[in-house]
Amino acid sequence: TWRSYYASIFNPARLKVKAMQAEMPKKYWRNLPEASLNKPLIEGAERAANAMIAKAATEPHKSQKRLEPVMPAKPVRNVDDIETLREEAAHCRACPLWKDATQTVFGEGPHTARIMLVGEQRGDKEDLAGQPFVGPAGQMLDRALEEAGIDRGKVYVTNAVKHFKFVPRGKIRLHQKPSTPEIKACRPWYERELAAIKPELVVAMGATAAQSVFGKIMPINKNRGHLMELGEMQALVTVHPSYLLRLPDAEAKATEYRRFVDDLKIAAAVLR
Numbered sequence: 001t002w003r004s005y006y007a008s009i010f011n012p013a014r015l016k017v018k019a020m021q022a023e024m025p026k027k028y029w030r031n032l033p034e035a036s037l038n039k040p041l042i043e044g045a046e047r048a049a050n051a052m053i054a055k056a057a058t059e060p061h062k063s064q065k066r067l068e069p070v071m072p073a074k075p076v077r078n079v080d081d082i083e084t085l086r087e088e089a090a091h092c093r094a095c096p097l098w099k100d101a102t103q104t105v106f107g108e109g110p111h112t113a114r115i116m117l118v119g120e121q122r123g124d125k126e127d128l129a130g131q132p133f134v135g136p137a138g139q140m141l142d143r144a145l146e147e148a149g150i151d152r153g154k155v156y157v158t159n160a161v162k163h164f165k166f167v168p169r170g171k172i173r174l175h176q177k178p179s180t181p182e183i184k185a186c187r188p189w190y191e192r193e194l195a196a197i198k199p200e201l202v203v204a205m206g207a208t209a210a211q212s213v214f215g216k217i218m219p220i221n222k223n224r225g226h227l228m229e230l231g232e233m234q235a236l237v238t239v240h241p242s243y244l245l246r247l248p249d250a251e252a253k254a255t256e257y258r259r260f261v262d263d264l265k266i267a268a269a270v271l272r
């Protein structure tokens with residue numbers, strides 16, 4: 001009976017002789033009643049597997065048929081939580097930027113955030129710290145958010161591209177604008193962050209962020225300063241805080257900073 005059973009459960013389509021021998025070393029074969037079956041089973045495996053393939057699929061026995069669920073199935077949770085995403089993104093190799101960057105810097109903020117701020121990509125400080133907007137651009141952003149009446153602790157802050165792109169210049173790492181393929185390669189992370197956080201408003205800061213958020217090139221000056229419908233949420237476009245840092249003229253800097261704060265006040269009004 002045992003030998004018949006052994007022969008009947010042998011699956012010729014999954015034959016792995018080495019694994020069989022590892023489980024059952026040849027020196028023990030003479031003590032095992034089923035061992036003498038191995039040779040004919042192995043030799044006939046290819047023919048038996050071909051015969052299985054040639055046969056039409058059979059209907060499962062009535063008792064093995066799956067019952068139709070009486071209750072509706074539980075909805076599948078297909079939205080990730082941010083910690084799972086952060087962990088997954090740490091190993092992202094979707095574009096070559098991971099090679100030179102220190103680490104993936106994922107978004108940060110409460111999962112209940114009603115506003116999501118999107119920047120371009122990490123700067124040097126963020127790359128080292130592993131947190132978004134903690135360098136000079138981050139300080140500028142913090143100041144503007146405060147003036148606009150937005151508590152940074154209540155918004156989710158992320159970037160369109162999660163790795164730092166730069167060219168080395170001596171000891172300095174010079175920021176480089178991400179290319180369209182790099183923005184596209186990183187977009188799935190933004191989409192998954194969006195699905196997890198479900199903000200009411202997304203604020204795209206700068207051209208790279210706007211390209212990722214809208215999925216196309218959006219000129220900033222033409223589109224800034226007003227709310228736009230984007231699927232189930234609203235979107236707002238404004239400049240990137242680094243742009244303000246780069247302006248050489250103090251007067252232009254002050255004017256542009258005011259405009260930036262005014263844009264953020266539109267976001268603040270959404271919260272109210």
Ligand code: URA
Pocket residue numbers: 119120121122123126131132133134135137138159242
């Ligand atoms: N610039 C960005 O776009 N993001 C950061 O995190 C820092 C600077």
